[in-house]
Structures are given as structure tokens and as C-alpha cells.
Amino acid sequence: MKTPVISIIIPICNDDYPLAHYTGNAIGSIKQYTDLPYEIIIIDNGSTVELGGLKWDETVDQYVKNEENLGVAKAWNQGIKLAKGDYVAILNSDIQVFKHWAEDLIDALEHVDLAMATPMYAYPYGRAKKAQELRMEWIKKTPDQYLSTFNDFSCFMVRKEVFDKVGFFDENYGLGYGEDVDFRFKLEERGMVAKSTKRANIHHIGMATGHTLDNQGAKLGDLMKKNGEYTAKKWDLDKYGVPAFRRGNVAKQTIKGGMVVRTAKTGNKVYYIMEGKAGHVTDPETLQALGFDFGNVKLIPHDQFLEYDIVDPIKLKAKKPEPVKVDTDPVLGYRTNAKL
Structure with missing residues (x-):
């Protein structure tokens, strides 16, 4: 195996057959549409279902099995510590990637510190074809046009060295979301930028993985409320959701x-x-x-x-997108050709 350029981390918690099939679809799309050297790392948060004898540890490059659901942040961190690539891509198990997804995320990382793909929630059919149509439209544009402030952590990429600078994901979130918002705040506090690229379009089923919590008897609403309160306290959020470090620099x-x-x-x-x-x-x-x-x-x-x-x-x-500027505000500004 070649030394991977990209380490692709996928947490799973397959407690029914549809979820197991989604995982297979995600892995299949990666193998079909990734041209750069890569490795796939599966962090299994206590799955109880397998697909007709298919073993994940025989299908991917690295496989870790946790006996119970330790949460997304813990799984992400486990994968990051095993990653061998210069780039770390973290994907939900209910997504599918398409042509040039990895190259387009790496392109975005020439301008920002964390790059997210754009899920095609508005396009229910012909997604592979639509992804290429959208890419051909946006590849003609400049970075200030195809990079946006839309946030969705179902598929994102960073250089591995970013974690040396900002640390790992906060495992205090456990179950119930919020670790993505927390990580963006950590980036922004250090003058780093996270944006999504319209050139990399993916399919994301949405909440397919979230329903595992319902299947396990957890009350998702209560978990989200608890994590929201933790975020508010940790970052001293005001009533507009703006953290203390950003206040004074951001209009409400x-x-x-x-x-x-x-x-x-x-x-x-x-x-x-x-x-x-x-x-x-x-x-x-x-x-x-x-x-x-x-x-x-x-x-x-x-x-x-x-x-x-x-x-x-x-x-x-x-x-209307703002024009590209150099040496703008370190939190909200856009940075051209930013290197880590």
C-alpha cells in the first residue's frame, strides 16, 4: 500500500440493516471516486449488525471496535490518532462522495483551515450527475465565490497538523451533537477559518445515523439540550449565540x-x-x-x-459574495493562499 495522502475516518454504529448498507455505500463511493492515495479508518461504536458475512476489518485499512457507543468526538479522536495521511477527512457513514471530492477539498485548504463538502439536500435524484454539473459551474469561479460560510460536518477535511495547534475534539459532548460547533469556535479563536466548498458536492441522507440514539432508547432532544447548555457555558455565548471571544468584532x-x-x-x-x-x-x-x-x-x-x-x-x-481580501479580520475574514 502506498503511503496515504488522505486518512478517511468513518465512525459507525450500525444497529439495523439500513445503516449497515449506508456504510457500505459510503465505502464503495470512496473506493470508486478517490484517485489520491488514501486509507479508510472505521471506528465502530458498538455496532450490532453485519452484512451477510462482510467484515469491516477485511474491507478497510484500519478498524477499531468499541464495545459501546462512546460518541462521535471520541470516535473521531481515535481515528485521528491512527491517521497516517497529511490530510484527515472525516465522513458520516450515511454519505456518498463523487468525482474529485478529495481534490476539491484539498484545493479549498489552500485558502482556509477546515474545508467542508456541500450536501445536495435540494437534489433528491441523479446525484452523481448533479454533483458534476455543479462542480463544472463552480470550478469556473474564484475561491471567494465557491467558498461559503455554510456549515455541515457530514464530510470535512483538515490538514493533520491542525490538531497539533488546536487539539482534538471535546469528548465531553458524548452523545447528542455539538462537538462540531465547539471545534469551529476553537479554530476561530485562533484566527483560523472554516468554510464549505461548492465544488465538492456530496449526498447526505441526514439523521440516518442520528436515529441510532433513538434505537438505543436515548432522548435526542434532552441530549442536544444538555450539550447546548455545555457549549453556552464553555464559550460564554450571548443570547445571539456569539461566543465571548468574538463579541466586539461581530455584529449581532x-x-x-x-x-x-x-x-x-x-x-x-x-x-x-x-x-x-x-x-x-x-x-x-x-x-x-x-x-x-x-x-x-x-x-x-x-x-x-x-x-x-x-x-x-x-x-x-x-x-453577493464579498471580494477576496488579504489581511482581513482573523476570525471572519477570508484569507487567500493560506498555509498552515
């Missing part, structure tokens, strides 16, 4: 008179609430136009959500 976020919400039962789907109506927001550009920050999503009870009238999906004109 407003969402055009409404709010963006989700519930434990709606999963990754987010809805814009205004004047008693709820519209599903289907694309990153609309979220950006609304001024939405993925870390500031408001979780509301599902019963409260059902009180709103559900209207057609919302699509707004995105904000």
Missing part, C-alpha cells in the same frame, strides 16, 4: 424578523418561521441569505412546531 446576527428552527423529529431539515408559517429551507444559499449560522439553530419541541402552517419550501436570493 438577525434573521430578517423570523427564526430558523429544527426539531428532534425533523432531523437535519431546517425551517424558517415567520408570522405563524414554517417553510423548509432546502439549500445553503438561502440559509446564508437569511443570515443563518448552523451553530445557532434553535431546537423547539415538535409539538410546538406542528402549530405552524407548513408552506412551500423557501428560496431566497443569496447575498
Whole structure:
């Protein structure tokens, strides 16, 4: 085996057959569409289901089996410590990648410190073809146009040396999300930048892996609330979700008179609430136009959500991208040809 350029880490907790098949699809897409030397590292958080004799430890390069679900942050950290590549890519087990995904994330890392792929939530069919169509559209653009502030940690990449500078993921989050928001804050506090690239488009089923917590009897809403409170205390968040280190440098976020919400039962789907109506927001550009920050999503009870009238999906004109600047604000600014 060649020395890997990319270490691809996939945590799994397969407690039913659909999840096991999603894992197989993820691995298959990586093997089909990754041209650079790579290794796949599976961190198994207590799976109870296998696929007809298929053994993950015979399918991937490194395999670690935990006897119970230790949480995403713990699994990510286990994988990072085993990684041999210069780049570390962390993927959900319910995604599929397509042509040039790795090259496009590495390209983004020439300009930012953490690069995320863009899930095609708005395109339910023909995803491989659509991914290439979108790539051909955005590859003609400049980095200030194809890099966006949309945040989604279902597929992201960093140089491995980043962890030497900011540390690993906070394992205090355990189950119930929040470790991604925390890590972005750690990057920003040190003047680093995290953005997604519209050139790398992936398929993400969304909440397929999250349902493992429901299957295990955990109350996802309670876990998310607990982790949200931990984040608020750790980073001294104000009522707008802005951490203390950022205050004074950031205008308070407003969402055009409404709010963006989700519930434990709606999963990754987010809805814009205004004047008693709820519209599903289907694309990153609309979220950006609304001024939405993925870390500031408001979780509301599902019963409260059902009180709103559900209207057609919302699509707004995105904000015009800011021009590329050099030596801008270290937290919010865009940096060209940034090297770590």
C-alpha cells in the first residue's frame, strides 16, 4: 500500500440493516471516486449488525471496535490518532462522495483551515450527475465565490497538523451533537477559518445515523439540550449565540424578523418561521441569505412546531459574495493562499 495522502475516518454504529448498507455505500463511493492515495479508518461504536458475512476489518485499512457507543468526538479522536495521511477527512457513514471530492477539498485548504463538502439536500435524484454539473459551474469561479460560510460536518477535511495547534475534539459532548460547533469556535479563536466548498458536492441522507440514539432508547432532544447548555457555558455565548471571544468584532446576527428552527423529529431539515408559517429551507444559499449560522439553530419541541402552517419550501436570493481580501479580520475574514 502506498503511503496515504488522505486518512478517511468513518465512525459507525450500525444497529439495523439500513445503516449497515449506508456504510457500505459510503465505502464503495470512496473506493470508486478517490484517485489520491488514501486509507479508510472505521471506528465502530458498538455496532450490532453485519452484512451477510462482510467484515469491516477485511474491507478497510484500519478498524477499531468499541464495545459501546462512546460518541462521535471520541470516535473521531481515535481515528485521528491512527491517521497516517497529511490530510484527515472525516465522513458520516450515511454519505456518498463523487468525482474529485478529495481534490476539491484539498484545493479549498489552500485558502482556509477546515474545508467542508456541500450536501445536495435540494437534489433528491441523479446525484452523481448533479454533483458534476455543479462542480463544472463552480470550478469556473474564484475561491471567494465557491467558498461559503455554510456549515455541515457530514464530510470535512483538515490538514493533520491542525490538531497539533488546536487539539482534538471535546469528548465531553458524548452523545447528542455539538462537538462540531465547539471545534469551529476553537479554530476561530485562533484566527483560523472554516468554510464549505461548492465544488465538492456530496449526498447526505441526514439523521440516518442520528436515529441510532433513538434505537438505543436515548432522548435526542434532552441530549442536544444538555450539550447546548455545555457549549453556552464553555464559550460564554450571548443570547445571539456569539461566543465571548468574538463579541466586539461581530455584529449581532438577525434573521430578517423570523427564526430558523429544527426539531428532534425533523432531523437535519431546517425551517424558517415567520408570522405563524414554517417553510423548509432546502439549500445553503438561502440559509446564508437569511443570515443563518448552523451553530445557532434553535431546537423547539415538535409539538410546538406542528402549530405552524407548513408552506412551500423557501428560496431566497443569496447575498453577493464579498471580494477576496488579504489581511482581513482573523476570525471572519477570508484569507487567500493560506498555509498552515
